Structure formats: structure tokens, C-alpha cells
Amino acid sequence: MRDRAEVVIIGAGIMGLAIAYNLARHHGITDVVVLDESYLCGGASGRNGGGVRAQFSSADNIQLMQESIRLCRDFAQEMKINIxxxxxxxxxxxxxxxxxxxxxxxxxxxxxxxxxxxxxxxxxxxxxxxxxxxxxxxxxxxxxxxxVVFPWPFVWGYAHAAEKLGVEIATFTRVTGFRTQGARIDAVVTNRGEIRTHKVINAAGAWSPEIARMLGIELPNHxxxxxxxxxxxxxxxxxxxxxxxxxxxxxxxxxxxxxxxxxxxxxxxxxxxxxxxxxxxxxxxxxxxxxxxxxxxxxxxxxxxGCYDLTPDANPIVGPVDEFEHFYQASGFMGHGFMMAPVMGRLLAEHVAGGPDTPLLQKWNLRRFKEGRLLTESMIIG
Ligand SMILES: Cc1cc2nc3c(=O)[nH]c(=O)nc-3n(C[C@H](O)[C@H](O)[C@H](O)COP(=O)(O)OP(=O)(O)OC[C@H]3O[C@@H](n4cnc5c(N)ncnc54)[C@H](O)[C@@H]3O)c2cc1C
CATH class of the missing domain: 3.30.9.10 (D-Amino Acid Oxidase, subunit A, domain 2)
Structure with a gap:
């Protein structure tokens, strides 16, 4: 395993892998390590129903899912795998x-x-x-x-394509803490050693609050x-x-x-x-x-x-946090995170690569819970 990386992603579920793939494919950021304490498909991404829909109540979710469905249609061609x-x-x-x-x-x-x-x-x-x-x-x-899609090849498709572009995926590697200086992350600590980095993405799904807590940040997901x-x-x-x-x-x-x-x-x-x-x-x-x-x-x-990753307002927590520089969240996707990954992977990679803080990222930021700007989504299954 590399001992330094430009970006470390915690969680090799569909979200972490989609972000890794998009960083490498569309932004030339290939010095990326994706860490997972389990095997590929060990989390919710290997345990879900594979449903993909644009029928939501909020305009944001509808528009994102229209784009995600388009990406699903192209996935087999782009990744050379049947989903x-x-x-x-x-x-x-x-x-x-x-x-x-x-x-x-x-x-x-x-x-x-x-x-x-x-x-x-x-x-x-x-x-x-x-x-x-x-x-x-x-x-x-x-x-x-x-x-509907078959979830496993979707995960494998992103993983293989990201690896081909130079991304390292380290399974059975558990994140146990961080080394920090002030508001800067200097390293991610794992059971297999440290990886020096200043940019970390928390894509640990239902385990995301545990990861954030290692930095003293409380996420409201459960x-x-x-x-x-x-x-x-x-x-x-x-x-x-x-x-x-x-x-x-x-x-x-x-x-x-x-x-x-x-x-x-x-x-x-x-x-x-x-x-x-x-x-x-x-x-x-x-x-x-x-x-x-x-x-x-x-x-x-x-x-x-598997575990749903629920938030109090049924919308995800995405983007940077105020407490640490370059510590990005990609969690709280309820029971519909699989279908959102193609489009969210693209949007988050763009932001991490230096793109703008878009209105959607501002809306979905963790800050909304402190500021009382809760969102709504009525078409939730489960
Ligand atoms: C039964 C079920 C049915 C569902 N049906 C659908 C559906 O039809 N359509 C849909 O879109 N969504 C569905 N979902 C939701 C969907 O599966 C999730 O939203 C999505 O897979 C979340 O992906 P993720 O990458 O964020 O999380 P995960 O796939 O859970 O990945 C997180 C990863 O983080 C790893 N991790 C945790 N802690 C650590 C640590 N300390 N160090 C390193 N790694 C760590 C875990 O091992 C895990 O692999 C369903 C979920 C379930 C459980």
C-alpha cells in the first residue's frame, strides 16, 4: 500500500469508487487510495435492491437522477461490464x-x-x-x-476502471484515526500503517459518523x-x-x-x-x-x-466541513445511494479537483443542520 497519496477515500462502496473513478478519468488525479475495512461489496453497495428511479419529490433529486439514469445507460459501454x-x-x-x-x-x-x-x-x-x-x-x-441494475458488476466496473487508471484500492484495511495539525489533516492512520495526505473523502456509508468522530465531528446520520x-x-x-x-x-x-x-x-x-x-x-x-x-x-x-444510512431530513451530507480543510463528506444517502452514485461521483470529484462550491453542494452541506436549513424528500422507500 502507498504511504502517501494526493487523495484518500475511506470506503470502497459505490460512492467511494465512483468518486475515485471520476477523479482519475475526468480530472487526471490518479494518485488516489481507496481504503475499505472489508471486501468489495461488503457494505450496503453489495446488499441492495439495485433500484434506479427518477421519481422523487424534490427537483434536485429528480434532476440528479435523470442524469444518473443516463449514466447507467452508458455504463456498460464505458466500463465494458454488463450491469x-x-x-x-x-x-x-x-x-x-x-x-x-x-x-x-x-x-x-x-x-x-x-x-x-x-x-x-x-x-x-x-x-x-x-x-x-x-x-x-x-x-x-x-x-x-x-x-433496476445488478449491483455487484456496477461496483466491480468502477473498481476495475479506477484501478486501470492508477487508483489503488486497499481492501481489508481499516481506518483507525488521523494525524492532524490544526485544521489540516496530515495522515490517515490504518491497521496497515499511515498514508500521508491532506485530502480525505469520507464515503464510509453507514459508518461515516464513526469516521467523522475520529476528527471530533458529529454527523447526524444514523x-x-x-x-x-x-x-x-x-x-x-x-x-x-x-x-x-x-x-x-x-x-x-x-x-x-x-x-x-x-x-x-x-x-x-x-x-x-x-x-x-x-x-x-x-x-x-x-x-x-x-x-x-x-x-x-x-x-x-x-x-x-445491510444498513441504510439515514439523515434527519432524508437528504445526503455532501461536500466540505468547516472544522477541517479538505475533509469531504459523501454520506447519508438513505435507501437510494446506489442509484445516486454515478452522478454524485462526478459532482464530488469535480469539487475535490478544485471545482466550485455549487448551489447543490451548499444546500447538502453538513452546515444546514446547525443553521436549521433542513430539506425535504417525500418519496422515500423504507
Ligand atoms: C437492503 C438494502 C436495499 C437497498 N436498495 C437500494 C436500491 O434499490 N437502490 C439504491 O439506489 N439504493 C439502495 N440501497 C441503498 C444503497 O445500497 C446505499 O445508499 C449505497 O450502497 C451506499 O453506498 P456507499 O458507498 O455510501 O456505502 P457502502 O457501500 O456501505 O460502503 C461503505 C464502505 O465503508 C467501509 N468502511 C466502514 N468503516 C470503515 C473503516 N473504519 N475503514 C475503512 N473502511 C470502512 C465499509 O466496509 C463499506 O464497504 C439499499 C440498501 C440496503 C441495505
Whole structure:
């Protein structure tokens, strides 16, 4: 492992790797080390549902995700790896009048920004997925451009491309502290030795608060276990990813035929826990068969969990901090950080390479919590 680097990135999840790739590819900054205490795909980036959507309520998220979907379309060509991107759309369901109003407001903003999302009556939603039970469903929205990817090759694609450009990825290397002088970082300390650097990016996902705390900085993010499972493979029949916003249920069909899905479980206490539970299977099974009864007899083959990285206002924490020079945050991506990585990797790399502090970076800065400038996002799954 190098003992000095221009930039050290903590966390080789999708976010850290996307930033590393963009630094090297678009800014010629190749003297970069990405550190991870685990293996590639050990964090949330290897444990997620692969959903990619532009259906959000805030204009910022909608615009960013339009760009991210475009980058997903080009990914295979650029990285020479198949990410199994399938644009079958996202079908959101709501079960209350309040939910319908929220969906209508969000769809209006999406349409203003050029998205082809449509509000649907329950009966129209059933035309999109004929096997859907619409009992209790009040309204739905559908955007045909949303889709799903297979997460692992996405991570590997960024990793291999970054390495080819000269970036070093050091797995099984745990960051344990920093050496600092005043407001300057001089070195990142790991269980395998020190790396001298003045620029550090904290892309440790749900572990980001632990990293920031090593420098005396408190991030308001908190980790929350989120469980997920996949079934035996079925002949391809399900077009969109279906998500019920009333209980956080979502399910889609992968290109390999499995039904992959999860559900919110508010009983799970906060914490870095990646264990699986029977309770999840019962919760998910009940909600899934209510929404799509035909799936009742399909067998679950695999169950696992990862950590969501939640912030108090459901928006990420991105950019520099006031306490230390060149200590950048890239965390708090809730349950939708995978899909955001292509575009965020590009924006953050540009900033770290000396680009401007854009209005978006100012909005998403950690400072907003001190200044009481909290943001909103209503279309959160889980
Ligand atoms: C079950 C589940 C389903 C999800 N579904 C979706 C979805 O459909 N679509 C979507 O866009 N998002 C989804 N997400 C969210 C998405 O997975 C995350 O937002 C995203 O992967 C975060 O990427 P990251 O790189 O920030 O974090 P991670 O992938 O968690 O990477 C952080 C890395 O930091 C490393 N690390 C931690 N501490 C240290 C240390 N001290 N030293 C060195 N390394 C350290 C960890 O080992 C880890 O590899 C889901 C998440 C889960 C858990």
C-alpha cells in the first residue's frame, strides 16, 4: 500500500469508487487510495435492491437522477461490464388521500422537469401489472424510464476502471484515526500503517459518523438495518419495480428471474446490524401476497441485510466541513445511494479537483443542520 497519496477515500462502496473513478478519468488525479475495512461489496453497495428511479419529490433529486439514469445507460459501454440494466419502470402505490396528494405534487414536479411520469387510477395500475391486487389502493404513479441494475458488476466496473487508471484500492484495511495539525489533516492512520495526505473523502456509508468522530465531528446520520430477500427464479413476467409507499414494500424481478424485495420495519432499533430475522420474512410475505397474491407460493432462496444510512431530513451530507480543510463528506444517502452514485461521483470529484462550491453542494452541506436549513424528500422507500 502507498504511504502517501494526493487523495484518500475511506470506503470502497459505490460512492467511494465512483468518486475515485471520476477523479482519475475526468480530472487526471490518479494518485488516489481507496481504503475499505472489508471486501468489495461488503457494505450496503453489495446488499441492495439495485433500484434506479427518477421519481422523487424534490427537483434536485429528480434532476440528479435523470442524469444518473443516463449514466447507467452508458455504463456498460464505458466500463465494458454488463450491469443488467433493465428499464421496466417504477410503479408507486399509495393507500390514502394524503398519499395521493403527495404523489400528485411529486408527479407535477417530475413532469416540469421533463419526466414522463403519469398518475394512474388503481385500475390503470393493474393494466401495468395485471397480477396486482388493487384492493385498498387509492392511486399510483408510473415512470417507464426507471429500472433496476445488478449491483455487484456496477461496483466491480468502477473498481476495475479506477484501478486501470492508477487508483489503488486497499481492501481489508481499516481506518483507525488521523494525524492532524490544526485544521489540516496530515495522515490517515490504518491497521496497515499511515498514508500521508491532506485530502480525505469520507464515503464510509453507514459508518461515516464513526469516521467523522475520529476528527471530533458529529454527523447526524444514523445506521438502520434494512432486510431484503430473493426468490427462486421465475420466467420473466414482472415489468416494473412495484413499491407501496404506505408500508415501504418494494419488489422487482431481476434479469435472472428472481423476485427481489424488502419492506420497512420500524421495530428495528438504530445501529450497525446486518443480521437477518424471521420477523422480516413474515412482514414482507404478508405485504407481498396482499399486493400480489400470485407470489404466495414462490419460495424464498436467499435472505440478507445491510444498513441504510439515514439523515434527519432524508437528504445526503455532501461536500466540505468547516472544522477541517479538505475533509469531504459523501454520506447519508438513505435507501437510494446506489442509484445516486454515478452522478454524485462526478459532482464530488469535480469539487475535490478544485471545482466550485455549487448551489447543490451548499444546500447538502453538513452546515444546514446547525443553521436549521433542513430539506425535504417525500418519496422515500423504507
Ligand atoms: C437492503 C438494502 C436495499 C437497498 N436498495 C437500494 C436500491 O434499490 N437502490 C439504491 O439506489 N439504493 C439502495 N440501497 C441503498 C444503497 O445500497 C446505499 O445508499 C449505497 O450502497 C451506499 O453506498 P456507499 O458507498 O455510501 O456505502 P457502502 O457501500 O456501505 O460502503 C461503505 C464502505 O465503508 C467501509 N468502511 C466502514 N468503516 C470503515 C473503516 N473504519 N475503514 C475503512 N473502511 C470502512 C465499509 O466496509 C463499506 O464497504 C439499499 C440498501 C440496503 C441495505
Amino acid at each position: 443488467w440494466f433493465r428499464q421496466g419502470g417504477y410503479l408507486f402505490l399509495v393507500r390514502s388521500e394524503e398519499g395521493r396528494r403527495m404523489l400528485e405534487r411529486s408527479v407535477a414536479v417530475q413532469n416540469e422537469h421533463g419526466l414522463g411520469t403519469r398518475m394512474l387510477l388503481p385500475i390503470e395500475a393493474q393494466r401495468v401489472v395485471p397480477e396486482l391486487s388493487i384492493e385498498g389502493v387509492v392511486a399510483a404513479s408510473f415512470n417507464p424510464d426507471d429500472g 445506521p438502520h438495518r434494512h432486510e431484503i430477500c430473493s426468490t427462486e427464479p421465475l420466467k420473466l413476467w414482472l415489468g416494473p419495480l412495484v413499491s407501496d409507499l404506505s408500508n415501504g414494500l418494494y419488489f422487482s424481478q431481476s434479469m435472472r428471474g428472481e423476485i427481489v424485495g424488502g419492506i420497512s420495519n420500524e421495530d428495528v432499533p438504530e445501529g450497525l446490524d446486518m443480521g437477518s430475522s424471521h420477523r422480516f420474512l413474515a412482514l414482507y410475505g404478508r405485504a407481498l401476497t396482499r399486493t400480489c397474491p400470485i407470489l404466495g407460493s414462490v419460495k424464498v432462496l436467499r435472505q440478507w441485510a
